[in-house]
Amino acid sequence: MPNFVAGWFAPKEAEAAGALPVRLGGRGSFSASTTPAQVKGFDQPLVWVTVALLLWGLVMVYSASIAMPDNPKFTFYSHTHFVTRHAMSMMVAFVAALIAFQVPVQTWERLAPWLFVVSLVLLILVLGVGRGVNGAKRWISLGVMNFQPSELAKFAVLLYASDYMVRKMEVKEHFFRAVAPMAVAVAVIGLLLLAEPDMGAFMVIAVIAMGILFLGGVNARMFFLIAAVIVVAFGLMIAFSEWRRERIFAYLDPWNDKYSMGKGYQLSHSLIAIGRGEIFGVGLGGSVEKLHWLPEAHTDFLLAVIGEEFGLVGVVAVIGMFLWMTRRIMHIGRQAIALDRVFAGLVAQGVGVWMGFQAFINMGVNLGALPTKGLTLPLMSYGGSAILINLVAIAVVLRVDYENRQLMHGGRV
Template sequence: MSATPEAIGLRGRVGGWFSGLFRAAGDALPVRIGSSEYARTQTAPARLMGFDQALLWVTVALLAWGLVMVYSASIAMPDNPRFGRLGYSQTYFLYRHVIGLVLGFVAAVLAFQVPIRTWERCAPALFIFSLLLLLAVLIPHVGRSVNGARRWIPLGVMNFQPSELAKLSVVIYAADYMVRKMEVKERFFRAVLPMGVAVAVTGVLLLAEPDMGAFMVIAIIAMGILFLGGVNARMFFLIAAVLLFAFSMMVMMSEWRRERIFAYLNPWDEKLTLGKGYQLSHSLIAIGRGEIFGVGLGGSVEKLHWLPEAHTDFLLAVIGEEFGMVGVLVAIGLFLWLTRRIMHIGRQAIALDRVFAGLVAQGIGIWVGFQSFINMGVNLGALPTKGLTLPFMSYGGSAILMNLVAVSIVLRIDYENRVLMRGGRI
């Protein structure tokens, strides 16, 4: 028997009422069926971060720790007659380091806004500009000389070191160069030799300052990018052999560099302890005093005019004395994670067929990893003394500035990777 329209309407209203009731109950209360309980969950779109948050916060942690350690290492420096006669206060280096951090953050924010394709277009111009600055710093009354080295250009609020810009410009230029030479990367004279000439010109200008440490970092960056860009193993080992020979000749032809090697081999020799081995011996004393857990923040004795450049090149020694082996291992772990993460972002970009962006990120990873490795090796007595700061932590305005710009470029690469993986366009 067919139902009347009134019955159908009534059933529809009752069914709708019960459906709404169960839907509301499902939103508010769990539903139990047998021994299992099911709850209605609200669906929410997954939020994808715009860039690598962990990389950002590890960088901030290193900067904050470095700020504290720079203050701790430099607080007693005004008591030194060398600085006391200049009227330095206990917070002099702290304030200048804060200025470097502020300028670095501003520059990093601006650099993050620049698309990677713009960096690629500007690569040759940026490299030439860095060479001009390296040349300008050698001109009297333009470059500032400190302890016999002419490496800084006074800019009022800070002394800018062109070699720091040269590191970044070589990363970007070498990546752009490899992209342009990808089809002839197996030919030595067309692929490797021109880049070798560019690095050699940079090296001549850096050695004139002199700044062999920066030249080593730049040479390793260029060689690493060539290798990652696809240069075959034979040419890579040939480049490595040439660089090893060049650095060996520099050491052999320079008496003070030879003395540094001898001091590294035996810093406790009575002829070297008060000379070229002085910094290394006191760095080892500082780390030895720290033992496992350190003497406590601010408790370092070696920073009290015993250890030269405690706030710059030998900041890790102060960390070792005040935080012990635990502090040194934490610092090593942070830099290891940071380098690995940057390299991962570079590999991800290459997987997305963004070769230039990938090589830039990996070049920055080589820069950060190699320079921190050298600085830590020097502080721990595993490598000869070399004037390289600890990235993100040591005192130095231009170094902090360029480190932050480099990390912001990596974050921009990661941001563009995520945009492409979401199906967007850059």
């Protein structure tokens, strides 16, 4: 029997065929289906944008790091060392993302407090046995890769804050009962991160927690009070830290002789790279700044190399992809909340806040709009643990979308 019985069928014939009569525009229309509706398992455009960012990032990591072995510091590395490690990290992250997608959102909700505790333990551990790089102890060596606990902390705080808001939904209008415990948890994480030091990760975690509290329905006046307290706290940290103050002064005037060869060196060469790219860039592989002029070109300042080699067009394309991704993830979160899946919705929107804010900070630093901060460009910059946790977070969002689709088509999760 065909899927749809045409509207010109006689009512009795249609009823005999098993169709239900519907009146449309004064005419009888009948439809029947012998097969269930087809449900797409996940948001395919979101997957393809993620894959595009990953592959473009892989190409740019190779381009930005190919000349690094010419530096005496990396003389024993091959020209493909960084891109090979990055590709291996992507494969490990892809397997982890596939596993994460299989985990129901309800299970993530049960695991949230435990993951938060694990992240705390690792942040304490890294202060003792962590591997130091440029004066910061942020990595735990696992042999095949260096794991950065602060990346796991972002994901753990995201889950914990979402679970916390669901549990505190009835008292969200009461500041001390609803907000104070979460503020204490974030403060503990912050103290551990500042001890590494890693102020950039602390900023991202604070914004994730604040975003989830706001999206969870915390009183607006309380939210702005929290925001003001955090801004004042960061201001005091900068005021009482000489090297952080120097970064701010260098950001305000990177061309000053006092800063151009010191704190303002990265920013000034990032601006030179983007300026050389003009509209269409100098071409893939043609960057000059990556030839030992721009430090961390394959990590924090990857966008500067993109700007030099692909020009304004490339930078706008990257910004557009992250903007679309953030908007799409937020839409998935709103959809989950509309289906009365508050935890799932807050998790998805938290990932959107995370990806959008970190990309915004990294881009702002590269373009000279924000002070220099050690934050990578999500999904694109070199870094095994960052790629791993970013893909797991995207996989959880895809799981939220998958369960949304199942519910909207009459299924169960």
